[in-house]
């Protein structure tokens with residue numbers, strides 16, 4: 001049998017024309033039908049590329065020089081974009097980013113779910129797709145005896161210290177990081193060193209309530225004691241009147257996990273607050289809370305429209321986290337049942353229901369795939385089920401129980417189009433019809449795709 005070999009060799013320099021984009025945002029060009037994936041290449045561009053990896057069916061290249069530029073190529077505003085890796089798409093016009101995300105959803109709907117006839121709407125983007133993140137966690141290091149802060153260089157634990165600002169971050173978070181670094185430097189607080197497992201300050205985390213302007217600063221140390229704690233607090237609160245909470249987190253393990261198990265509020269409140277629409281949320285250092293509250297509102301409004309809830313309806317919100325969607329649903333429904341595996345998230349959900357005076361939402365801790373069949377056995381009969389699973393999608397036992405519960409409508413919020421498409425196929429076989437999908441850009445400048453999908457029971 002003839003042996004197939006790739007038409008290119010490692011380290012070869014070639015001219016390539018990009019035809020498409022991968023779901024990660026890499027350019028795709030072909031040599032005699034053999035695809036090469038090249039970071040930062042854009043469709044329509046012709047470029048000089050160095051082949052860096054050759055597999056049997058595809059290879060990878062490095063962009064050396066662009067001979068013909070796409071109109072969608074823009075200058076990345078971040079000075080460390082090509083080193084950082086936190087964002088992948090700053091070199092691409094925002095229109096192309098939105099188009100690419102819509103296309104990715106269309107592709108999986110066709111290839112995985114075989115539902116090419118289902119409308120996938122244009123991605124809903126942001127008017128201003130910058131500075132949307134309300135939370136930053138930044139590593140602290142040392143260079144020439146001075147503290148430095150910055151994200152890690154791509155695929156390393158080497159801090160990029162010439163990072164002036166993070167352009168997708170709330171400016172308040174940026175300024176808070178700089179202030180902590182400046183003050184800690186002056187007080188002689190040392191940075192944690194991963195290799196020797198010595199030193200003090202590991203990470204600085206800042207969270208800001210977009211609507212309330214309240215800020216929480218979390219200082220993560222290896223040591224039980226935060227050196228110069230009182231001076232640090234005094235200077236930080238004088239510099240930033242909007243700081244409502246300063247928290248000390250102790251992480252004494254040799255680990256990549258940022259937060260340790262022990263958290264103490266060392267100044268101010270335990271919680272900061274934020275609102276999405278007319279629902280108020282209490283956020284602690286450890287709480288999960290949506291990173292982009294503007295687009296969360298857009299996504300949940302769409303979910304609510306698809307759920308089309310009447311005041312007599314009973315609704316299940318599965319994988320409910322801190323109950324963000326549940327509390328919106330509860331304002332319209334007779335009763336909402338939320339299920340989530342993380343106990344702390346459920347305690348936040350209950351607290352948030354209380355803060356908002358919502359009495360018709362009940363929250364339970366458990367694995368959705370185990371609890372749903374139990375609820376079915378107990379005769380729970382929901383009119384609508386809303387689901388927002390993690391990237392791996394839903395467990396088959398969960399999908400089976402959901403189909404058996406026979407709701408009129410299902411709304412599927414997804415952060416992974418491939419698992420969404422896989423699960424839709426099962427729901428279609430179980431008697432549901434996928435009506436439409438709406439991608440929403442929750443993370444501009446990155447390759448993350450979020451979408452909400454509306455399903456209806458067939459023949460009702």
Ligand SMILES: C[S@@+](CC[C@H](N)C(=O)[O-])C[C@H]1O[C@@H](n2cnc3c(N)ncnc32)[C@H](O)[C@@H]1O
Nearest residue numbers: 319320321322323324340341367368388389390
């Ligand atoms: C995409 S998030 C949904 C967040 C939620 N809608 C919110 O805004 O707070 C997915 C959630 O599913 C939870 N989860 C993961 N596996 C689960 C399981 N088997 N059963 C129930 N919840 C699960 C995660 O802890 C996480 O909170």
